[in-house]
Amino acid sequence: MTARKPKFRRRAEARPEEVLDAALDLFIERGFEATRVDDIANRAGISKGAVYLYFQSKRAILEGLIQRAVSPIAENVAGLGTSFEGDPRHLLSMVLKMVGQQLADPHTFKIPKLVLREAIIDPEIAETYRKAVLDKVIPVMVALIRKGIADGYLRPVDPELTVRSIVGPIMLHLMMSEVFGLQPSEGLAMDRLVDNHLDILINGVSAPRGQAS
Amino acid sequence: MTARKPKFRRRAEARPEEVLDAALDLFIERGFEATRVDDIANRAGISKGAVYLYFQSKRAILEGLIQRAVSPIAENVAGLGTSFEGDPRHLLSMVLKMVGQQLADPHTFKIPKLVLREAIIDPEIAETYRKAVLDKVIPVMVALIRKGIADGYLRPVDPELTVRSIVGPIMLHLMMSEVFGLQPSEGLAMDRLVDNHLDILINGVSAPRGQAS
Amino acid sequence: MTARKPKFRRRAEARPEEVLDAALDLFIERGFEATRVDDIANRAGISKGAVYLYFQSKRAILEGLIQRAVSPIAENVAGLGTSFEGDPRHLLSMVLKMVGQQLADPHTFKIPKLVLREAIIDPEIAETYRKAVLDKVIPVMVALIRKGIADGYLRPVDPELTVRSIVGPIMLHLMMSEVFGLQPSEGLAMDRLVDNHLDILINGVSAPRGQAS
Amino acid sequence: MTARKPKFRRRAEARPEEVLDAALDLFIERGFEATRVDDIANRAGISKGAVYLYFQSKRAILEGLIQRAVSPIAENVAGLGTSFEGDPRHLLSMVLKMVGQQLADPHTFKIPKLVLREAIIDPEIAETYRKAVLDKVIPVMVALIRKGIADGYLRPVDPELTVRSIVGPIMLHLMMSEVFGLQPSEGLAMDRLVDNHLDILINGVSAPRGQAS
DNA sequence: TATGAATGAGGTTTCATTCAT
DNA sequence: TATGAATGAAACCTCATTCAT
Numbered sequence: 001m002t003a004r005k006p007k008f009r010r011r012a013e014a015r016p017e018e019v020l021d022a023a024l025d026l027f028i029e030r031g032f033e034a035t036r037v038d039d040i041a042n043r044a045g046i047s048k049g050a051v052y053l054y055f056q057s058k059r060a061i062l063e064g065l066i067q068r069a070v071s072p073i074a075e076n077v078a079g080l081g082t083s084f085e086g087d088p089r090h091l092l093s094m095v096l097k098m099v100g101q102q103l104a105d106p107h108t109f110k111i112p113k114l115v116l117r118e119a120i121i122d123p124e125i126a127e128t129y130r131k132a133v134l135d136k137v138i139p140v141m142v143a144l145i146r147k148g149i150a151d152g153y154l155r156p157v158d159p160e161l162t163v164r165s166i167v168g169p170i171m172l173h174l175m176m177s178e179v180f181g182l183q184p185s186e187g188l189a190m191d192r193l194v195d196n197h198l199d200i201l202i203n204g205v206s207a208p209r210g211q212a213s
Numbered sequence: 214m215t216a217r218k219p220k221f222r223r224r225a226e227a228r229p230e231e232v233l234d235a236a237l238d239l240f241i242e243r244g245f246e247a248t249r250v251d252d253i254a255n256r257a258g259i260s261k262g263a264v265y266l267y268f269q270s271k272r273a274i275l276e277g278l279i280q281r282a283v284s285p286i287a288e289n290v291a292g293l294g295t296s297f298e299g300d301p302r303h304l305l306s307m308v309l310k311m312v313g314q315q316l317a318d319p320h321t322f323k324i325p326k327l328v329l330r331e332a333i334i335d336p337e338i339a340e341t342y343r344k345a346v347l348d349k350v351i352p353v354m355v356a357l358i359r360k361g362i363a364d365g366y367l368r369p370v371d372p373e374l375t376v377r378s379i380v381g382p383i384m385l386h387l388m389m390s391e392v393f394g395l396q397p398s399e400g401l402a403m404d405r406l407v408d409n410h411l412d413i414l415i416n417g418v419s420a421p422r423g424q425a426s
Numbered sequence: 427m428t429a430r431k432p433k434f435r436r437r438a439e440a441r442p443e444e445v446l447d448a449a450l451d452l453f454i455e456r457g458f459e460a461t462r463v464d465d466i467a468n469r470a471g472i473s474k475g476a477v478y479l480y481f482q483s484k485r486a487i488l489e490g491l492i493q494r495a496v497s498p499i500a501e502n503v504a505g506l507g508t509s510f511e512g513d514p515r516h517l518l519s520m521v522l523k524m525v526g527q528q529l530a531d532p533h534t535f536k537i538p539k540l541v542l543r544e545a546i547i548d549p550e551i552a553e554t555y556r557k558a559v560l561d562k563v564i565p566v567m568v569a570l571i572r573k574g575i576a577d578g579y580l581r582p583v584d585p586e587l588t589v590r591s592i593v594g595p596i597m598l599h600l601m602m603s604e605v606f607g608l609q610p611s612e613g614l615a616m617d618r619l620v621d622n623h624l625d626i627l628i629n630g631v632s633a634p635r636g637q638a639s
Numbered sequence: 640m641t642a643r644k645p646k647f648r649r650r651a652e653a654r655p656e657e658v659l660d661a662a663l664d665l666f667i668e669r670g671f672e673a674t675r676v677d678d679i680a681n682r683a684g685i686s687k688g689a690v691y692l693y694f695q696s697k698r699a700i701l702e703g704l705i706q707r708a709v710s711p712i713a714e715n716v717a718g719l720g721t722s723f724e725g726d727p728r729h730l731l732s733m734v735l736k737m738v739g740q741q742l743a744d745p746h747t748f749k750i751p752k753l754v755l756r757e758a759i760i761d762p763e764i765a766e767t768y769r770k771a772v773l774d775k776v777i778p779v780m781v782a783l784i785r786k787g788i789a790d791g792y793l794r795p796v797d798p799e800l801t802v803r804s805i806v807g808p809i810m811l812h813l814m815m816s817e818v819f820g821l822q823p824s825e826g827l828a829m830d831r832l833v834d835n836h837l838d839i840l841i842n843g844v845s846a847p848r849g850q851a852s
Numbered sequence: 853t854a855t856g857a858a859t860g861a862g863g864t865t866t867c868a869t870t871c872a873t
Numbered sequence: 874t875a876t877g878a879a880t881g882a883a884a885c886c887t888c889a890t891t892c893a894t
Binding site: 036037038048049052057058 | 865866
């Protein structure tokens with residue numbers, strides 16, 4: 001009776017999870033609107049009616065999906081940047097590589113793709129995601145940059161805008177490869193992307209003592 | 214030879230354009246699936262049946278929309294980077310500012326938003342857009358970077374991957390503000406973003422002779 | 427564009443009426459809830475979708491049905507009892523016979539049956555009917571009785587309650603025959619009922635040796 | 640021989656009754672079709688599955704409800720009119736007041752309301768009720784009237800039709816107040832209704848210069 | 853060219869009933 | 874006896890598309 005816990009007994013206790021798994025695949029494949037509840041049920045191996053034992057509506061499945069993906073983030077981010085000492089560029093490298101690696105897994109990237117797609121037309125979903133993820137993650141990065149500047153490791157750039165310069169290339173890279181099928185001509189894409197990007201980020205693209213014609 | 218070309222049917226030929234305009238707004242507002250042909254017709258000021266005089270199906274409207282947005286690009290890009298001489302960083306600044314400004318107009322950004330949304334679930338649309346836009350624009354940028362390296366203006370970065378570092382922040386910035394309503398705390402967002410980004414891009418974030426406190 | 431006028435052209439202009447006719451039959455036969463929109467459409471000779479061109483919902487059909495039946499009443503009742511002079515028992519006889527005859531036609535009685543059935547569970551319908559019919563008809567009868575008393579034709583009975591004594595037997599008779607299939611052993615039921623009832627009624631409400639002032 | 644008959648399962652046998660109680664309320668509130676078995680179970684304080692231990696189907700609950708309401712009547716009516724001697728108008732007064740009082744209790748009136756509602760669309764229910772109630776009660780009243788005539792207390796009216804004149808006003812009054820919310824302007828409705836009605840009735844059915852045996 | 857009435861397939865959701873436990 | 878998860882058959886309603894005019 002703790003509010004929203006669906007009941008079951010006969011079969012697995014993982015039913016809602018299975019529904020979410022099935023739905024995620026289909027929502028990404030065809031989009032939320034074009035996905036039939038019937039299809040979700042079939043893929044989850046239950047009847048259409050059973051879906052409604054766990055979720056009040058198709059929309060609730062979408063929301064459940066986002067909640068499930070989003071809730072761990074709030075917790076994991078908390079202690080990240082807190083009281084980090086030393087060169088923030090090291091931390092940046094580590095985090096970027098880690099995040100890049102994880103998102104490069106198409107399975108992980110499904111959720112951002114889904115959220116982005118739906119948030120474009122649904123302000124409520126946009127807000128849910130913003131509050132649960134962006135408002136948590138961005139301040140941490142901003143603080144990190146701000147401290148890096150104060151400590152003399154970084155030039156006095158605008159911290160908020162710089163976050164976009166740090167993360168943007170990775171997002172674009174993912175979009176280009178995952179959505180438009182655009183891979184760089186050589187393999188190991190994400191690793192090399194992060195390396196190249198960090199190099200530019202830290203050092204800039206300018207040649208050391210650049211000489212023109 | 215008689216009524217084949219009536220003189221005064223004002224904007225009779227503009228009808229398809231009006232349908233596309235109406236559809237674009239609605240597709241972005243509600244999504245393709247959730248938009249009814251009736252709504253498109255209403256907003257275009259014609260009857261539902263008339264829509265089918267110009268487009269074979271609802272899907273054809275979407276495709277027409279992307280075609281219309283995409284076709285000018287192919288032409289405009291052609292001569293861009295050809296035989297540009299001198300410091301590519303100047304060109305980069307100019308182009309980035311220009312493109313940034315244009316896309317910052319929500320009206321202009323509608324198309325990328327729509328394309329992205331639909332491309333995520335529709336490989337055919339993804340391919341259309343990739344061929345018509347990405348495959349045209351990226352090589353130009355790659356060539357520019359490559360030449361900049363050869364001419365000694367730029368460090369020997371990976372040109373393909375660097376394109377992502379150049380464009381990514383702008384795309385992310387647009388997504389964050391247009392989709393998630395996230396504005397940097399100070400105004401004049403896009404202008405400042407481009408400035409900050411170019412600064413980092415060209416010079417890197419590292420402090421000149423950076424050492425900690 | 428006068429608010430709610432459904433459009434058509436291809437076929438009859440009587441479409442909404444046909445839908446109502448079909449619905450009335452089915453609602454009485456099976457009840458509102460148990461009637462399928464599909465059945466209504468079939469009986470009306472149109473497609474299920476077409477029903478929704480004329481009525482926004484199944485409920486709207488029920489409401490339309492009641493409206494159609496109810497609207498003429500408001501008009502017809504107006505001038506009835508106004509300025510009637512003389513023995514009200516004559517008028518009563520006439521009206522009771524007329525109304526009895528009409529309601530004895532099962533087709534006419536369908537609407538009261540339907541209204542009663544739905545009003546029992548639906549206060550909104552109850553109110554619609556009360557306002558449109560009962561609140562119109564009862565005051566006329568009450569006034570008639572009141573005047574009959576004042577003029578010395580009737581004994582000083584309670585006018586409001588007497589209305590029930592006048593109309594009740596007819597309603598019960600209809601219910602018994604139309605709903606429970608209970609006919610008096612001899613034929614010509616309604617005629618004889620009204621005669622018998624009037625006999626009882628008049629000799630009862632008459633002033634002992636009543637004659638007018 | 641062990642747990643076959645647990646000693647303390649309070650009211651285990653009362654379960655079907657509780658289901659019927661719950662169902663009656665809900666059927667009247669929302670109608671039979673609109674009532675879910677789940678709601679009945681909830682209100683009865685048992686599980687949905689348990690309902691099916693006592694009733695084969697939702698319809699069986701309705702039938703059980705009518706049976707329960709109807710069975711006592713058959714017994715109670717039996718000896719009523721038998722060998723009644725003297726002025727039938729006294730008996731009539733008594734019975735009418737008693738019945739009127741009882742039915743004026745909304746709780747008691749629920750059953751007739753339900754029966755009426757369902758009988759309108761269900762001939763089987765109509766017949767059940769007719770046989771169990773009407774066919775029992777009416778002959779008694781008819782006989783009473785007939786005897787009253789023979790004994791010289793009543794004028795020679797049609798006994799069958801006169802039953803309607805006796806009972807009709809009470810039924811109509813109940814319908815008007817219970818269904819359409821129409822109360823006479825002064826309070827104590829049912830009491831006054833019966834008084835007024837009896838006054839009209841008796842003075843009407845009375846023999847001109849009524850003399851007893 | 854233009855209309856809008858008409859269709860009918862199909863979508864989400866509900867709910868009586870069953871059955872493993 | 875009792876539960877409640879699971880089923881699956883509809884039901885209401887929508888909407889892309891067609892077509893007579």
